[in-house]
Amino acid sequence: MSASGWLRPLVLVAAFSNAVAAVQQPSPTGTIFGRVDLGSVPAGDDFAEAVLLSPEWAVAWNAEVQRRIDDDFSRNIAAVDRDRDLFGLIAERAEREATMAVIARMRASLGGNLGDAVRTIGADGVFEFTGVPYGDYRVIVVASISGAGRIWSGAVAVRSSVPEIVEVLETVR
Numbered sequence: 277m278s279a280s281g282w283l284r285p286l287v288l289v290a291a292f293s294n295a296v297a298a299v300q301q302p303s304p305t306g307t308i309f310g311r312v313d314l315g316s317v318p319a320g321d322d323f324a325e326a327v328l329l330s331p332e333w334a335v336a337w338n339a340e341v342q343r344r345i346d347d348d349f350s351r352n353i354a355a356v357d358r359d360r361d362l363f364g365l366i367a368e369r370a371e372r373e374a375t376m377a378v379i380a381r382m383r384a385s386l387g388g389n390l391g392d393a394v395r396t397i398g399a400d401g402v403f404e405f406t407g408v409p410y411g412d413y414r415v416i417v418v419a420s421i422s423g424a425g426r427i428w429s430g431a432v433a434v435r436s437s438v439p440e441i442v443e444v445l446e447t448v449r
């Protein structure tokens with residue numbers, strides 16, 4: 277057998293061994309730990325949930341927010357020019373609507389089960405996501421306190437096994 281004849285099977289064996297080793301090693305993961313100041317102790321019909329958007333869903337959320345801001349701003353440019361505070365209201369509404377739209381798409385994509393992507397937040401305001409693969413995520417807190425819908429979102433990067441801490445000190449808007 278020529279040198280090139282026996283080298284080819286050796287290369288294939290090495291490639292197969294590397295592929296098996298890659299499959300056997302678990303992907304590195306981290307933890308996202310958070311605390312939210314809900315402003316009051318949830319009672320009755322009040323609720324609060326933290327939603328973890330994977331990198332792909334975070335990109336979809338950002339695009340959805342931007343599209344909604346652009347649409348609303350272009351329809352109300354004269355009003356925004358007269359009242360600069362209106363832009364903040366447009367951005368808040370865009371975030372709320374984008375959040376509901378992306379969560380609905382996630383439910384449809386995952387067969388109605390958001391599973392590990394949602395955590396109920398108790399009266400202490402604490403939530404935790406474990407086993408999160410390294411990457412860039414968005415955490416969104418959706419709450420209803422005293423009948424008023426609230427939302428907060430923030431970007432978080434998981435780069436090590438050391439927990440990433442997300443703390444929202446102000447009341448969810």
